[in-house]
Amino acid sequence: xxxxxxxxxxxxxxxxxxxxxxxxxxxxxxxxxxxxxxxxxxxxxxxxxxxxxxxxxxxxxxxxxxxxxxxxxxxxxxxxxxxxxxxxxxxxxxxxxxxxxxxxxxxxxxxxxxxxxxxxxxxxxxxxxxxxxxxxxxxxxxxxxxxxxxxxxxxxxxxxxxxxxxxxxx
Numbered sequence: 001x002x003x004x005x006x007x008x009x010x011x012x013x014x015x016x017x018x019x020x021x022x023x024x025x026x027x028x029x030x031x032x033x034x035x036x037x038x039x040x041x042x043x044x045x046x047x048x049x050x051x052x053x054x055x056x057x058x059x060x061x062x063x064x065x066x067x068x069x070x071x072x073x074x075x076x077x078x079x080x081x082x083x084x085x086x087x088x089x090x091x092x093x094x095x096x097x098x099x100x101x102x103x104x105x106x107x108x109x110x111x112x113x114x115x116x117x118x119x120x121x122x123x124x125x126x127x128x129x130x131x132x133x134x135x136x137x138x139x140x141x142x143x144x145x146x147x148x149x150x151x152x153x154x155x156x157x158x159x160x161x162x163x164x165x166x167x168x169x170x
Contacts, residue, residue: 025096032089039082043075050075066136073133077126084122091115120158127151 050071054064091109094101109115131151138144 022096025092029089029093029097032085032092036082036086036089039078039085043078043082047072047075070133070137073129073136077129077133080122080126080129084119084126087118087122088115091118117162120162124155124158127155 050068054060054068057064087107090101090103090107091114094103094109095112095115103109107118109118128151131148134142134147135144
């Protein structure tokens with residue numbers, strides 16, 4: 001009936017169709033790159049606007065510097081999330097569509113565990129930036145110890161997972 005066209009080195013039609021289905025991953029990979037780019041551009045504009053506001057405002061004080069520092073730390077947090085989105089998108093593309101894409105060694109993805117490891121590493125960095133932002137903005141009223149312990153436990157669990165997911169020789 002034409003469903004299976006077998007021959008030397010040829011897969012049945014259904015096998016080829018399923019194999020070609022991997023290209024569906026192009027949609028989330030492209031969407032992730034676009035979303036990442038949008039976040040990077042937006043946060044860059046926010047940073048520039050904040051710096052221009054401080055410079056043109058002519059107000060220089062310890063409070064203004066602290067406000068700027070907290071704003072910049074928040075922007076870095078968003079930029080780290082955008083970078084994580086980019087890394088995941090590139091990893092999905094490399095895993096499902098074209099493994100020959102040239103990537104820096106630290107961004108190479110050979111299996112799904114590599115992709116999860118990249119994401120977990122960025123999550124740890126984002127959590128560290130979150131704590132830094134709270135520490136810089138601390139006004140003495142909130143309990144930073146509870147936040148620090150909570151973040152520390154999550155980081156410890158993620159680090160433990162990374163250690164167990166990777167063979168010792170990697």
